[in-house]
Amino acid sequence: MLDKNSGSIWIDGEFVPWQEAKIHILTHTLHYGSGVFEGERAYNGKIFKMTEHHQRLHDSAGMLDFKIPYGVEELNQAAENLLKLNNLSNAYLRPVAWYGPETLSVSSLRNSVHVAIAAWKWDSYFPADHKGIKLMWGKWIRPAPTMSPVQAKANGQYIISTLSKNKAELLGFHDALMLDYRGYIAECTGANVFMVKNGILYTPIADCFLNGITRKTIIELARTSHIPLVEKHILPPEILLADEVFVTGSAAEVQPVIQIGEQEFEQGSITQFLAGKYRNLVTRGIDD
Numbered sequence: 001m002l003d004k005n006s007g008s009i010w011i012d013g014e015f016v017p018w019q020e021a022k023i024h025i026l027t028h029t030l031h032y033g034s035g036v037f038e039g040e041r042a043y044n045g046k047i048f049k050m051t052e053h054h055q056r057l058h059d060s061a062g063m064l065d066f067k068i069p070y071g072v073e074e075l076n077q078a079a080e081n082l083l084k085l086n087n088l089s090n091a092y093l094r095p096v097a098w099y100g101p102e103t104l105s106v107s108s109l110r111n112s113v114h115v116a117i118a119a120w121k122w123d124s125y126f127p128a129d130h131k132g133i134k135l136m137w138g139k140w141i142r143p144a145p146t147m148s149p150v151q152a153k154a155n156g157q158y159i160i161s162t163l164s165k166n167k168a169e170l171l172g173f174h175d176a177l178m179l180d181y182r183g184y185i186a187e188c189t190g191a192n193v194f195m196v197k198n199g200i201l202y203t204p205i206a207d208c209f210l211n212g213i214t215r216k217t218i219i220e221l222a223r224t225s226h227i228p229l230v231e232k233h234i235l236p237p238e239i240l241l242a243d244e245v246f247v248t249g250s251a252a253e254v255q256p257v258i259q260i261g262e263q264e265f266e267q268g269s270i271t272q273f274l275a276g277k278y279r280n281l282v283t284r285g286i287d288d
């Protein structure tokens with residue numbers, strides 16, 4: 001129960017006791033989804049790709065036409081201080097920026113901008129004996145870049161993810177695999193997707209969904225490991241013929257997929273190899 005936690009939350013430059021970290025009911029972002037956020041992990045006290053996450057928070061805000069009043073370096077400092085203050089080593093961090101309650105006009109031009117970072121202990125997203133995740137086909141599709149600022153990690157866009165993930169959990173799956181507006185494979189509700197066929201790694205072109213920091217890290221790890229990588233549009237029948245499928249995200253890390261709809265998959269050697277590489281990188285800072 002996150003709301004029952006203790007410790008501090010960084011809000012607008014101050015450390016506030018967890019139980020006092022509250023916002024007004026007329027907060028613009030609560031009504032219109034007009035905010036941006038990040039999800040990042042700390043391993044052994046060090047936040048993985050911290051600057052990239054805080055830069056993305058700024059970039060996402062820019063796509064929503066607002067400016068975060070704290071620079072990337074200030075956010076880095078705040079996040080690091082927060083970990084120390086809360087005595088956290090392995091943790092999840094949630095920076096968020098939102099519009100205040102001054103007006104409830106759909107326009108946000110007259111609303112103040114606020115920023116917070118919360119952090120809490122987080123060892124692993126899945127239990128140790130976990131073999132992989134089961135995906136169902138999502139009903140909701142990722143919109144075109146002309147319909148929504150698709151590259152922004154904007155909270156208003158997550159209704160598609162929330163509906164899809166709710167449905168998946170209710171039906172006994174871990175997550176939903178979503179298509180885009182053209183019918184190509186897009187991503188899961190909070191993770192990007194990769195597949196392996198005949199020793200080649202494939203991933204959808206990130207032209208209408210979040211180009212995840214973990215996705216980019218895996219692409220780089222594949223490159224340094226000489227695993228051929230192709231970014232291309234992938235249709236559903238292609239992924240069902242894959243030898244291996246896995247998803248990537250700051251929360252999910254590198255997760256083997258063992259089922260999509262009715263189709264089952266083995267946990268493959270390239271997935272295991274890249275998952276091991278990723279773990280080394282996040283925990284020890286090395287790509288060996």
Ligand SMILES: Cc1ncc(COP(=O)(O)O)c(C=O)c1O
Pocket residue numbers: 039161187188189190191192210211212213214215248249250251
């Ligand atoms: C919709 C969506 N796609 C992909 C990702 C993976 O992004 P990252 O690897 O930067 O965590 C996330 C998680 O932030 C997400 O919410």
